Amino acid sequence: MSSQPGSNEDMSEENLPGERSDAHHGAVQPVGDPFADPGLPPHEPRRQDIDERTARRSERVVAFLFTLSMLATVGFIASYVTLPIHKIVYIFPIGHVSALNFALGLTLGVALFCIGAGAVHWARTLMSDHEVPQERHPIEASPEVRQQVMADFAQGAKESQLGRRKLIRNTMFGALALVPLSGVVLLRDLGPLPETKLRHTAWKKGMLLINQNTNQPLRPEDVAIGSLTFAKPEGLSDDDPEFQDVIAKAALMIVRLKPEDIKDKRELDWGHEGIVAFSKICTHVGCPISLYEQQTHHVLCPCHQSTFDLSDGGRVIFGPAGHALPQLRISVNDKGYLEALGDFAEPVGPSFWERG
Ligand code: FES
Structure with missing residues (x-):
């Protein structure tokens, strides 16, 4: 059976570019590298390399950029401190923007850009521009290579003229030292x-315990065994702008236990019959607690x-919370309402104070 033109059998007889076949053994051998390494072009000195006045001008440009960054x-810090947060200005062609955001973005952008532009200009005009071919080598560097790297680093430091160009060095260090301050002042936004x-x-002492659902002062007879009641301090309205801030610390859980079931003597004394x-605020990271298991009192x-x-005094029996729930000392006033006998004896919520 004869083969058709263009079939696989025909193609097996053709050589790829840069290869020739050995007619006797059928082996394919390279006939030379078609892409010879052209090598590096001869080094052309820059004007800064041969003219010290031009080099000095470049130095001043770099120093100017670093100074501008500073x-x-x-300006960033001054804008942050002085500009009112709600001031709106018209900026063409952007339109109406927050003056503070615009000033912060502009000054921070200029500070970072000038550091980058100064470094690039420095590298292009004053640092050595000799091209050096780098041979490929195993990933793990040998001691000799590491030694060479250190020598190259020292050479690079020398050729960058960092020691000689004190103006650049000082302004660069100044710019690099100042730019992180932009981030530091923003920490103020944490409050x-x-x-x-x-x-x-x-x-406070004498403050009535108000049922958070009914907004009515609580009497002992309102708290049944097995129930869980949430209470807030007297005088705190749900419409109060401070409501969330206050209730986040003052929220209270009230339960009635059989006195004989209470294991902790102080707990019994700080309650009423x-x-x-x-406190309703978990001592782990401050979530509001809301699940009550009346049989176990958990x-x-x-x-x-x-x-x-x-x-048992609000003791932790499971989980990551670090300490017991704070208990509020309560009693009944002469009108028969439950009242607080003061603030909590210890801070409520997560145990930040234990760090001190
Ligand atoms: S906040 Fe309650 S267990 Fe983590």
């Missing part, structure tokens, strides 16, 4: 330090399953 960083605010809640009040935090025993 000024922009100072004021809490100081002692986290150590206290809104509860088995009615006890605990409350469960839904976030990470910390479990507290309300019959």
Whole structure:
């Protein structure tokens, strides 16, 4: 059977470019490298290499860019401190923008750009521009190569003229040192330090316990065994702008236990006939606790399953919470309402104070 033109059999007889076949053995051998290495073009010195006045001009340009970066960083900080947050300005062609955001973006952009532009100009005009071919080598560097790298580094430092061009060196260090300040001042946006605010809640002596659902002051007879009641301090309205801030620390869980079921003597003394009040804020990372198991008197935090025993001083019996739920000391006033006898004895919520 004869083969057809263009069939695989025909193609097997053809040579690829740059190869020839050995008629006797059928082997394919290369006939030379068609892409010879042209080598590096001869080095052309730049004007800065042969004219010191031109080199000095380049030096001044680099120093100017680094100085501009420093000024922009100072402008960033000044804008952050002085510009009102709600001031709107018209910027062509962008339109109406926040003056503060515009100033921060512009100054930070200029500060970073000038550092980059200064470094590029420095490299292109003053640093050595001799091209050096680098041979491929195994990934793991030999001691000789590492030694060579260090020598090259030292040579590069020398050729960059860092030691000689003190103006560039000083302004570059100044620009690099100042630019991180932009990030430091933004830490102010995290808000004021809490100081002692986290150590206290809104509860005060004589304050009535208000049912959070009905907004009515609680009487002992309103708290049945097995029920879980949430309470807030007297005088705190749901419409109050401060409501969330206050309730985040002052939220209260009230349960009634049989006095004989309470294991902790202090807990019994701080309650009223088995009615006890605990902080609703989990001592792990502050989630509101809401799951009550009346048979065991356990409350469960839904976030990470910390479990507290309300019959044993709010002790942690499971989960990542670090310490017991704080208990609020309560009593009944002469009108028959439940009232607080003061603030919590310890800060509520996550145990930040234990770090001190
Ligand atoms: S916040 Fe309650 S267990 Fe994590």
